[in-house]
Amino acid sequence: MKIIEVENVSKIYRRYKKKEGIRGSIAGLVKREYEEKAAVRNMNLEVSEGEFLGLIGPNGAGKTTLIKMLTGIIAPTSGRLEVMGYYPNDLKNAFKQQYAVVMGQKSQLFFELTANDTLRLFQKIYDIPEKEYQENKAYFTELFGVKELMDVQVRTLSLGERMKLELMVALLHNPRILFLDEPTIGLDAIASRQIRRFLKEVNTDRGTTILLTSHYMEDIKTLCSRCVVVNHGSKLYDGDTAELFDCYQKSKKLTVTFTHPVAPGWPGGQGVLLEESPFKKVLLLPREEIGKALTAFMQLEPSDIIIEEEEIGAVVERVYQEGSEDICRNTQKSQERI
Amino acid sequence: MQKYAEIARAYLKTQLAWRADVFFNMLFTVTRILFAYLLWGVIFTGKDTVSGFTFHGMLSYYIVSSFLSQLEMSERISSEIFQRIRNGTFSKYMVIPVNIQGYFMAMEAGIVLFYLAFDFLAAFVWVWVFRIEFVWVSDVRILACGALMAILGLLFMVQLNYYLGILTLKYEGIGTLLMIKTI
Numbered sequence: 447m448k449i450i451e452v453e454n455v456s457k458i459y460r461r462y463k464k465k466e467g468i469r470g471s472i473a474g475l476v477k478r479e480y481e482e483k484a485a486v487r488n489m490n491l492e493v494s495e496g497e498f499l500g501l502i503g504p505n506g507a508g509k510t511t512l513i514k515m516l517t518g519i520i521a522p523t524s525g526r527l528e529v530m531g532y533y534p535n536d537l538k539n540a541f542k543q544q545y546a547v548v549m550g551q552k553s554q555l556f557f558e559l560t561a562n563d564t565l566r567l568f569q570k571i572y573d574i575p576e577k578e579y580q581e582n583k584a585y586f587t588e589l590f591g592v593k594e595l596m597d598v599q600v601r602t603l604s605l606g607e608r609m610k611l612e613l614m615v616a617l618l619h620n621p622r623i624l625f626l627d628e629p630t631i632g633l634d635a636i637a638s639r640q641i642r643r644f645l646k647e648v649n650t651d652r653g654t655t656i657l658l659t660s661h662y663m664e665d666i667k668t669l670c671s672r673c674v675v676v677n678h679g680s681k682l683y684d685g686d687t688a689e690l691f692d693c694y695q696k697s698k699k700l701t702v703t704f705t706h707p708v709a710p711g712w713p714g715g716q717g718v719l720l721e722e723s724p725f726k727k728v729l730l731l732p733r734e735e736i737g738k739a740l741t742a743f744m745q746l747e748p749s750d751i752i753i754e755e756e757e758i759g760a761v762v763e764r765v766y767q768e769g770s771e772d773i774c775r776n777t778q779k780s781q782e783r784i
Numbered sequence: 785m786q787k788y789a790e791i792a793r794a795y796l797k798t799q800l801a802w803r804a805d806v807f808f809n810m811l812f813t814v815t816r817i818l819f820a821y822l823l824w825g826v827i828f829t830g831k832d833t834v835s836g837f838t839f840h841g842m843l844s845y846y847i848v849s850s851f852l853s854q855l856e857m858s859e860r861i862s863s864e865i866f867q868r869i870r871n872g873t874f875s876k877y878m879v880i881p882v883n884i885q886g887y888f889m890a891m892e893a894g895i896v897l898f899y900l901a902f903d904f905l906a907a908f909v910w911v912w913v914f915r916i917e918f919v920w921v922s923d924v925r926i927l928a929c930g931a932l933m934a935i936l937g938l939l940f941m942v943q944l945n946y947y948l949g950i951l952t953l954k955y956e957g958i959g960t961l962l963m964i965k966t967i
Contacts, residue, residue, distance in 0.1 A: 519875040539881035552876040556794060558801035563794060570790035571880055599801070
């Protein structure tokens with residue numbers, strides 16, 4: 447069942463262009479120059495209930511604008527948009543009752559109050575029966591491991607702790623859809639890992655549809671079986687996450703160490719030499735050359751070999767720059783022919 | 785209605801979170817009473833009436849007018865909306881299933897309740913400690929009309945400030961409008 451349907455949706459903003467300096471500021475009082483910025487262009491998207499969808503793209507790609515349109519915060523300039531059968535920008539309470547959104551800067555927590563106080567407020571706002579409220583609260587308190595944090599002022603908590611509580615508040619009323627706009631931003635590795643685990647569990651156990659935007663590819667790779675790549679307001683890719691990275695991850699890093707000194711250079715000569723010493727070589731090789739390189743290095747009797755995926759930032763950059771469904775599809779077709 | 789009552793409760797709790805604020809509010813309530821008592825006492829020294837007011841009548845007027853002016857805090861609504869729209873966090877009110885205007889009215893009610901507590905404390909101090917003979921109007925109809933005017937006035941100010949705040953969405957700056965409202 448399709449829970450989100452986006453058809454040819456565009457969002458055009460009009461923004462004021464000001465010339466530099468005091469003269470520009472004064473001139474702006476009388477005559478203003480505006481430019482149109484297409485934050486989202488002819489976007490088409492369908493999301494089924496229970497999916498965990500990742501939205502990736504560089505800054506200014508249109509991810510947050512899309513989320514805002516799906517939650518009704520802003521209206522599209524054109525196109526058709528339906529979420530759970532509602533037009534989001536009508537902002538009907540019956541619609542808002544069924545989703546939750548967690549956006550970094552827009553905290554629902556009261557900083558002066560405790561998490562328990564905020565949860566009680568949201569119980570009333572969402573009309574959650576007391577039994578269900580207690581069950582959900584107990585479930586999420588245990589899942590997030592935040593029992594000791596429930597009775598302290600939110601302002602005394604760390605960013606990671608606050609994010610867990612934000613998620614708890616968002617999930618308290620069992621929303622059908624959860625929109626997450628960069629939930630792991632600013633969190634350390636441990637907190638990020640915990641959040642990812644929680645989200646996976648919520649999606650699996652409760653069937654909550656989750657739309658996640660993130661700059662951290664680790665989030666997308668770990669959580670989202672399907673991802674959508676957006677850039678300059680347009681959708682560049684919509685499909686399997688593993689296939690996307692498979693398509694764009696062109697190199698692997700090979701680290702070979704020896705107990706005896708070896709001659710400079712490396713057998714085969716392909717790829718890029720990142721580091722070299724008499725006892726160690728680090729190479730960046732095309733994926734298809736790894737096998738050949740390994741065979742060649744084995745003859746030198748290495749003490750250790752490590753093969754790593756290419757640095758994810760480089761992969762992401764390639765996705766944004768080259769990204770196109772056609773490219774990935776064409777690459778797959780070529781591989782099938784071989 | 786329950787959700788709005790809970791919103792009011794939440795904002796009342798936020799006011800009680802800061803002990804220093806609570807303490808100083810109590811202190812200023814008492815000191816204000818004391819200064820008013822002393823100042824008006826000096827003005828009324830050797831006189832039964834000044835401009836038709838008796839000493840107790842004047843103090844009664846002072847209590848009621850300061851009570852009502854304390855209740856009028858709706859400017860906070862327009863400034864809160866204005867700040868939130870400006871810094872892009874207003875949408876947090878749009879995504880929850882409450883009427884936004886109702887939310888801000890409930891917020892206002894919660895905060896007003898906090899200050900109302902101090903006003904009642906002040907009234908208690910006035911009447912019991914300083915032995916002020918509170919001057920009432922005897923006509924119940926006048927009292928009722930006065931109370932109704934006060935309530936309608938407060939509701940009007942809440943509405944006015946809410947809609948002025950919302951105008952930030954259109955004009956991005958409402959300082960001039962707020963200034964006109966104050967005039």
